[in-house]
Amino acid sequence: MRLAELADHLHAHLTPVGPELNPGVTGVTHNADWVQPGSAFVAIRGARFDGHSFIGQVAAAGAVAVIGEGLPDGVTSPLPYLRVPSARAALADTAAALAGHPSRQLRVVGVTGTDGKTTTSWITRHLLRAAGQRTGLLSTAGYELPDGTLRHFPAHFTTPEAPQVQATLADMVRSGADAAVLEASSHALALERVRSVHWDVAVWTHLSSEHLDFHGTLENYFADKRRLVEAAPFAVLNVDDPWTAQLRGVAPAETTYSAEGQHADWRATDIEERSTGLHFHVISPLGEFDAHLPMIGRFNVANALAAMAASAHLGACWEALASGLASFRGVPGRMELVPDTRGRRVVVDFAHTPPSLEKALGTLRTTTAGRLIVVLGSAGGPRDPGKRAPLGEVATRVADHAILTEEDCRDTPLADILREMARGAQEAGRTNFEAIPDRRDAIRAAIRLAQPGDTVLLAGKGPEDTLERAHETVPWNETQEAVDALHLS
Secondary structure (H helix, E strand, O other): OEHHHHHHHHOOEEEOOOOOOOOEOOEEEOOHHHOOOOEEEEOOEOOOOEHHHHHHHHHHOOOOEEEEOOOOOOOOOOOOEEEOOOHHHHHHHHHHHHHOOHHHHOEEEEEEOOOOHHHHHHHHHHHHHHOOOOEEEEEOOEEEOOOOOEEOOOOOOOOOOHHHHHHHHHHHHHOOOOEEEEEOOHHHHHOOOOOOOOOOEEEEOOOOOOOHHHHOOHHHHHHHHHHHHHHOOEEEEEOOOHHHHHOOOOOOEEEEEEOOOOOOOEEEEEEEEEOOEEEEEEEEOOEEEEEEEOOOOOOHHHHHHHHHHHHHHOOOOHHHHHHHHHOOOOEOOEOEEEOOOOOOEEEEEOOOOHHHHHHHHHHHHOOOOOOEEEEEOOOOOOOOHHHHHHHHHHHHHHOOEEEEOOOOOOOOOHHHHHHHHHHHHHHOOOOOEEEOOOHHHHHHHHHHHOOOOOEEEEEOOOOOOEEEOOOOEEEOOHHHHHHHHHHHO
């Protein structure tokens, strides 16, 4: 794309300079370290840095233009400058244009809410595939092309920015995808990371207080999430959430769901939590049918209803929904059941804070006939050391036995981390714990300890694919570690 064409696309004022007044633009980024020859650099004014201060660096790296909201006083640009009303919006719109607007060639489902986004996204992806649609996925647990292989962004893409979102959608198109499912977090919506995505369905799970350090108020948080519903022609809304009343009628068309017995288009009745997972009856616009979801936690019934409603809108029949739900293996590292032939239940979950650990253990406690055993650690470095003692307290209060171990200790001595976790347990008067520093040894010890009817929770690592130690980072797969330990026991 030529610069003049990009300026027209962005409705930007172009100030041309230099010998090449209309260069070709081959990429876009807002990070000066990622600039390649041919890139347009978007100068974003952030809380700590103003991107305009990196103009010299990006010019030397081969950037062909700068996009921003106006040059600061005293700053000049040796590159053509495109002045736009919103730099972040321009980043997204440029990325989509350079990628060929891939979402226009897909049926795209966006999922937002405080909790349940990841699980709902993964179930929706699975149901669409069960209905014969080649479907890609972009979620916090990673991204998948239609081949089903879970991939992870490089470490510096902790939250994919607009260029990575558009590049991933373009990869899906090239891989032959028919549809895509995207988690749409409040940050992604507020910071325009998913702007220029052509949505077909917006799914709303529910809203509760979170990320107020970023959004300021719960009302602002809601307003940012509401943007997804505003952008889609069809909405799937949870009537069990009080905030949904403010979303009715926002999208041109909508359907509703309820897992709590309220009147809705999609409803679940006769919900049972068994050792094999969730069993319930579905009443829907497609008719009534029985459903089995091999997952733990009654709250996942709502996620399943949302996913079924979205998939049905894109053409899935009830038979595909029922069979697809029954074959769902769960989200990697999110209350993921690891099969065992000896009657022990092993669960891998990302819970790594005291509240999330208590919720995970509490959920497992209600469906555990025998003992509840937990393996957990706490991260090192500056990452909230104040949670270590509370983690030890929660683990030993809710579980029957806790094994304290490593979890990305980094530059903090592991012995110090384990000592703090033990202190939390001891100050609560608990003695039902032991420390095993090596995580692999800890997992194997927990599974050896478990008897038929017992549940083992492996907490903290979830889907992460590395384990960070003081002087090394090693490949890691928590689920595979559990499988190996079960085979040895």
